[in-house]
């Protein structure tokens with residue numbers, strides 16, 4: 082059995098803890114019952130011995146498998162990881178979603194994507210990464226009574242994501258501690274109205290509106306100050322014609338949404354100006370969680 086989940090870029094500027102979209106960079110896990118437990122990792126994390134012993138996927142998988150079957154069983158897991166860890170591309174959400182989906186598959190229980198999403202909330206209390214990770218596309222999401230309520234928009238092929246990935250991890254829980262404890266009414270209204278406009282722009286496919294709409298006063302500046310080159314990345318993105326350019330999740334990756342025709346020019350500019358950072362041009366993902374039986 083194989084389960085795969087895409088990387089995600091959350092917040093999208095003002096939509097803190099609410100907006101996110103999926104990009105075509107996937108973590109894939111293959112698994113089957115086995116006499117002995119084993120973990121093999123290819124790609125991201127392959128040189129990290131901690132992931133063989135104390136693996137978030139394995140602990141969530143085991144919890145769910147035991148709850149669903151009332152049995153214990155060893156599995157052989159092979160991970161093919163493309164999503165860099167703690168860089169703002171939703172690596173933890175991908176792991177959480179794939180572990181829950183894999184445990185249900187292993188237990189022989191078919192379950193809806195919405196159910197998997199609600200289970201994922203137990204491990205990640207904000208829905209902006211887990212929702213696009215499960216559903217694909219652009220999503221606006223909120224939580225009511227421990228359930229995710231979301232609306233999804235398919236993203237067209239003529240748009241691309243250009244991501245600039247610094248060689249610096251930013252752990253989400255740590256990155257949340259640099260944020261202000263409270264916001265003024267003025268700034269709250271600013272983010273509320275810009276989030277509303279960002280959502281409307283996505284749904285109406287008014288891409289030219291995004292640059293103005295995707296401005297934020299809640300989190301980006303405080304986080305970008307911990308890696309000031311990110312201000313230059315955003316400047317280069319907008320000078321080169323990006324439609325929107327925002328800190329991806331809690332960082333350190335910077336996400337730009339661009340027209341297909343501009344993608345290679347913008348990616349080349351990033352590569353020239355920021356030779357120490359990894360630059361990737363990605364399609365958007367409209368599938369989310371994929372289970373192959």
Ligand SMILES: Nc1ncnc2c1ncn2[C@@H]1O[C@H](COP(=O)(O)OP(=O)(O)OP(=O)(O)O)[C@@H](O)[C@H]1O
Nearest residue numbers: 137166167168169170171172173174252253330331
């Ligand atoms: N492939 C993986 N296998 C096992 N655990 C992983 C994997 N990827 C991520 N994790 C776990 O998730 C943690 C990273 O979560 P964190 O929320 O800091 O980053 P992120 O999800 O990449 O960023 P963001 O939420 O801002 O997009 C890692 O420290 C590790 O515990």
Ligand SMILES: N[C@@H](CCO)C(=O)O
Nearest residue numbers: 091097098253330331
């Ligand atoms: N909304 C989250 C996304 C990262 O997981 C944050 O900005 O902290």
